[in-house]
Amino acid sequence: MKSIKKIYLYFFLVFLSLxxxxxxxxxxxxxxxxxxxxxxxxxxxxxxxxKFYTEKILAILDREKVKATFxxxxxxxxxxxxxxxxxxxxxxxxxxxxxxxxDYSLMNNQEIIKDVLLSQHVFFKYLDEFPLFFRPPYGKxxxxxxxxxxxxxxxxVKWNIDPKDWKPGTNKQIISNIxxxxxxxxxxxxxHDNNMNTLKALPQIINKARKRGFQFVTVSDLIxxxxxxxxxxxxxxxxxNYY
Numbered sequence: 001m002k003s004i005k006k007i008y009l010y011f012f013l014v015f016l017s018l019x020x021x022x023x024x025x026x027x028x029x030x031x032x033x034x035x036x037x038x039x040x041x042x043x044x045x046x047x048x049x050x051k052f053y054t055e056k057i058l059a060i061l062d063r064e065k066v067k068a069t070f071x072x073x074x075x076x077x078x079x080x081x082x083x084x085x086x087x088x089x090x091x092x093x094x095x096x097x098x099x100x101x102x103d104y105s106l107m108n109n110q111e112i113i114k115d116v117l118l119s120q121h122v123f124f125k126y127l128d129e130f131p132l133f134f135r136p137p138y139g140k141x142x143x144x145x146x147x148x149x150x151x152x153x154x155x156x157v158k159w160n161i162d163p164k165d166w167k168p169g170t171n172k173q174i175i176s177n178i179x180x181x182x183x184x185x186x187x188x189x190x191x192h193d194n195n196m197n198t199l200k201a202l203p204q205i206i207n208k209a210r211k212r213g214f215q216f217v218t219v220s221d222l223i224x225x226x227x228x229x230x231x232x233x234x235x236x237x238x239x240x241n242y243y
Contacts, residue, residue, distance in 0.1 A: 030146065031219070033160035034186035034226040039214045041187045042222045043068040043205075044159065046097055046135065049076050049083035050194040057193045057202060058090055064206045068092050069219040070193065071135040071157075074099035074122035081126045088127055093218040095133040095157060096123060105140040109148060116152050133157045133219055139190075157219055159190040165198045172201035179205060183214070186222065 048054045048070055061068055070087050072094060077084045088094060098104070099119035104112055120130050132154040139158050141149075149156055163178040164170060175197060179189060191198050206216070217225075 030156040030158060031188065031223060032158045033184075033188050034222045036186045036222075036225045038225055039185045039212075040217045040222060040225060041183065041185070041189065041209065041214050042219045043189050043191065043216055044071060044095070044135070044157070044219065045069075045191050045193040045198075046071045047076070047101065048072055048193040049080040049087065051080055051083065053195065053199055054080075054083050054193045055086065056199055058086060058092075060199075060202050060206075061092070062090060064203070066206055066216045067218050068216070069095050069133070069157075071095040071097035071133075072123075073097050073101050074119040075101075077122050077126050084126060088129075093133075093220060094123065094127060094129065094131050095135055095219065096120065096131040096153065097135050098137050101137045103138055103140055104136045104145070105138075105142050109145065112145060112148060116149070120152065155223065157188065159188045161187050161189045163189070163191065163201075165191050165201065166195055167197075170197055172197065172204055175201040176204050176208065180208060180212075183209070183212075185214075186226070188219065188222065 043066065045054075045057065045068060049072060070092055072084060072087070074096075096116075096119055099115045099122065102115065104115075107115070116134075123129060123131055133156075134149055134153040135157050141156070146156070161179055161182045163175040165175050183189075191202075209216070
């Protein structure tokens with residue numbers, strides 16, 4: 001079985017490398033949020049898996065029956081493979097957040113491609129999948145390099161709400177206030193599963209959002225809403241009141 005996986009991985013990596021030169025992969029874009037009249041939002045968690053906080057966050061999500069998207073770092077998957085697998089077995093979505101969390105805006109094309117290929121290798125080796133979505137470390141990427149990623153991922157996923165849960169001196173109330181100041185249907189919220197601030201704020205965020213009528217979905221579910229609404233002729237400019 002392992003030899004078959006290695007052969008499949010080899011041919012996949014060769015195919016991706018060829019795509020760089022052939023330009024055979026379809027059109028590509030970046031998602032910050034989704035335009036939809038439905039009150040659905042996506043919680044995303046970056047930088048894990050973390051040995052101190054990820055499982056505690058998973059426990060909260062499990063208790064509240066919320067599915068989220070986790071953008072994992074390759075080196076952290078290698079360090080904590082059991083936690084990474086637990087994220088998947090709990091039914092959450094996996095996204096790629098690079099191999100080493102280096103700033104892609106400071107890297108050349110060859111360095112970026114190498115990091116992407118190696119990170120996808122880690123996902124396949126430990127989690128048996130290649131993520132469809134990528135989030136660049138720090139959200140930074142040169143505009144000239146956007147097209148590189150269409151050879152590997154369906155979309156780059158950024159966010160429209162950042163409560164800066166990692167920031168020293170913040171607390172659960174500050175985090176909650178920032179989120180609900182900007183929350184709207186189709187929002188993508190970035191948080192991190194590597195700090196106590198997120199752990200403390202998460203239950204309040206979930207409960208408050210639900211009281212306002214919002215439902216939590218994965219990034220792929222959110223993006224599918226946009227595609228469906230577009231096909232049905234939804235025009236966000238005609239929708240004035242979401243709440």
